[in-house]
Amino acid sequence: MKLFSKETYIKRRARLKELVGSGIIFLPGNNEASLNYADNHYRFRQDSTFLYYFGLNEAGLNAAIDCDSREEILFGNEFTVEDIIWIGQQEGLKSKSEKVGISDLRPSNSVIDFIAAAKGRKVHYLPPYRADILNTLSDLLDQTREHISKGSSVELIDAVIQQRSYKSSEELEQMTEAVNISGLMHINAMRSAATGKFEYETVADIYQTAKAHNSYLAYPAIFSINGQILHNHYHGNQMTEGRMVLNDSGAENAMCYSGDITRTFPVNGKFSTKQKEIYDIVLDMETSSIESLKPRLLYKDVHLASNKLMISKLKDLGLLKGDVEEMVNLGVGGLFMPHGLGHMIGMDVHDMENLGENRVGYREGLERSTQLGLKSLRLGKELEKDFVITVEPGLYFIPDLIEKWKAEKKFEDFINYEKLKEYYNFGGVRIEDDVLITENGSEILGNPIPKTTKEVETTMAS
Ligand SMILES: [Mn+2]
Numbered sequence: 001m002k003l004f005s006k007e008t009y010i011k012r013r014a015r016l017k018e019l020v021g022s023g024i025i026f027l028p029g030n031n032e033a034s035l036n037y038a039d040n041h042y043r044f045r046q047d048s049t050f051l052y053y054f055g056l057n058e059a060g061l062n063a064a065i066d067c068d069s070r071e072e073i074l075f076g077n078e079f080t081v082e083d084i085i086w087i088g089q090q091e092g093l094k095s096k097s098e099k100v101g102i103s104d105l106r107p108s109n110s111v112i113d114f115i116a117a118a119k120g121r122k123v124h125y126l127p128p129y130r131a132d133i134l135n136t137l138s139d140l141l142d143q144t145r146e147h148i149s150k151g152s153s154v155e156l157i158d159a160v161i162q163q164r165s166y167k168s169s170e171e172l173e174q175m176t177e178a179v180n181i182s183g184l185m186h187i188n189a190m191r192s193a194a195t196g197k198f199e200y201e202t203v204a205d206i207y208q209t210a211k212a213h214n215s216y217l218a219y220p221a222i223f224s225i226n227g228q229i230l231h232n233h234y235h236g237n238q239m240t241e242g243r244m245v246l247n248d249s250g251a252e253n254a255m256c257y258s259g260d261i262t263r264t265f266p267v268n269g270k271f272s273t274k275q276k277e278i279y280d281i282v283l284d285m286e287t288s289s290i291e292s293l294k295p296r297l298l299y300k301d302v303h304l305a306s307n308k309l310m311i312s313k314l315k316d317l318g319l320l321k322g323d324v325e326e327m328v329n330l331g332v333g334g335l336f337m338p339h340g341l342g343h344m345i346g347m348d349v350h351d352m353e354n355l356g357e358n359r360v361g362y363r364e365g366l367e368r369s370t371q372l373g374l375k376s377l378r379l380g381k382e383l384e385k386d387f388v389i390t391v392e393p394g395l396y397f398i399p400d401l402i403e404k405w406k407a408e409k410k411f412e413d414f415i416n417y418e419k420l421k422e423y424y425n426f427g428g429v430r431i432e433d434d435v436l437i438t439e440n441g442s443e444i445l446g447n448p449i450p451k452t453t454k455e456v457e458t459t460m461a462s
Pocket residue numbers: 260343390392432
């Protein structure tokens with residue numbers, strides 16, 4: 001089990017107490033989750049907020065912080081000899097909890113009495129996203145599940161966002177490692193892919209690379225010749241001549257920090273003229289967005305600027321016509337990029353999404369748009385130093401969506417539907433990097449991952 005220094009966790013909890021002010025903070029850790037029978041589990045993933053404050057990456061723990069008495073308690077059971085028969089001798093929980101600065105370790109079931117004794121005081125908890133945790137909260141606090149679902153603590157949510165949004169140097173080290181492993185996954189995928197192979201054969205190499213670096217995938221790989229299908233987890237297609245593959249995959253390293261990287265490359269290792277034209281638009285969107293990043297800039301404006309660039313380039317290609325600014329305002333670009341430019345990243349690939357997308361990525365006075373594309377922008381607010389975000393423009397030709405808009409005669413003054421037919425077989429392109437906001441600008445995390453058409457072709461040829 002890898003941990004930061006004891007002081008890191010002590011400081012984080014001290015700050016949390018300050019931010020929340022009073023009452024009891026209850027942070028449940030995650031439990032094992034059964035797959036097809038009770039003892040066959042999904043891969044265990046600790047709750048990220050629990051990890052942030054308590055560091056212990058194992059199932060069956062709960063934690064409480066009393067803002068008034070300053071007590072910090074971990075609830076969990078020591079291994080028994082019965083456990084050791086099956087899983088071997090383990091470092092004791094007492095010893096582990098001391099490594100994260102916790103001296104008050106109590107048996108699991110004592111959490112019931114602890115919460116009961118707090119009757120009448122405010123118990124802060126985060127929105128539960130797992131059914132077992134929802135049930136636990138419902139039992140402990142003696143409230144209906146509906147009540148629990150609505151009753152999470154805004155003070156606690158905002159405090160956690162306030163801390164986890166800013167990545168410390170020790171976290172950046174972890175994130176850089178995750179991105180570097182992700183980069184190797186991408187380079188190996190470029191080298192593995194070939195005309196006639198099945199997608200899953202290359203996906204296997206992606207998983208192999210992650211595992212070979214003591215990592216898992218931060219989310220199921222999106223690896224498909226149908227890049228226009230945004231969250232495509234089907235890997236059964238044969239990679240055919242003339243197609244491109246979109247690979248959106250990232251590693252989660254041993255300390256549960258994530259990388260989120262996308263590259264798109266031609267199956268046969270050589271971009272056609274048509275593919276290069278579209279690819280270079282996306283590349284231009286990505287690099288110019290990254291170059292513009294700095295503190296205090298609204299990320300929504302970065303999204304819109306890249307949208308504008310895409311629209312003007314599509315106009316050059318004859319796929320759009322008319323006034324560029326007007327098309328940006330009307331949301332014409334949603335046809336080609338129906339998702340947002342990016343999101344926060346950290347331990348969660350969509351960092352803190354369980355705390356509420358709008359609380360993490362928006363603020364009062366900055367409402368989320370309802371336009372296709374912009375409505376899926378998870379981060380709209382001002383950037384700040386030490387945020388780590390993804391920049392992931394894409395350009396897709398989704399025949400069903402194009403046909404729908406065409407039938408509705410939507411934006412027909414702007415969209416050259418006739419010429420778009422030439423792209424129905426094209427697929428889609430997305431390019432994504434993970435970027436740290438610095439004092440005056442930004443910095444792409446990790447070692448460079450082949451990105452220009454030339455770099456991609458060279459990598460695939462080697
Ligand atoms: Mn992403």
